[in-house]
Amino acid sequence: ETFDPEYVAVAQGGAETIQSLLELPFDHIFFTGSQKVGKIVYEAAAKQLIPVTLELGGKSPTIIDRTANLKVASER
Numbered sequence: 001e002t003f004d005p006e007y008v009a010v011a012q013g014g015a016e017t018i019q020s021l022l023e024l025p026f027d028h029i030f031f032t033g034s035q036k037v038g039k040i041v042y043e044a045a046a047k048q049l050i051p052v053t054l055e056l057g058g059k060s061p062t063i064i065d066r067t068a069n070l071k072v073a074s075e076r
Helices: 015-021 035-047 070-075
Strands: 029-032 052-055
Touching: 015 035, 029 035, 035 052
Parallel strands: 029 052
Antiparallel strands: none
16 A cells, blocks of 8 residues: 555755745654754754654665555565
């Protein structure tokens, strides 16, 4: 089962991009990136009580769409 595309958005950029996005009313934030920007995300989300998932290791984040073979993708 996958998320409907209207529920997922991917944004690339640095601290300036993140600052702009964090002004929006999200239900949950998943962030993959540096510890420096992760702290910015965490602090801004806390002000609005938005749940956050941070991946700060920077190793191989993956998005799997509906065309993927889930068995193969999960083993990689």
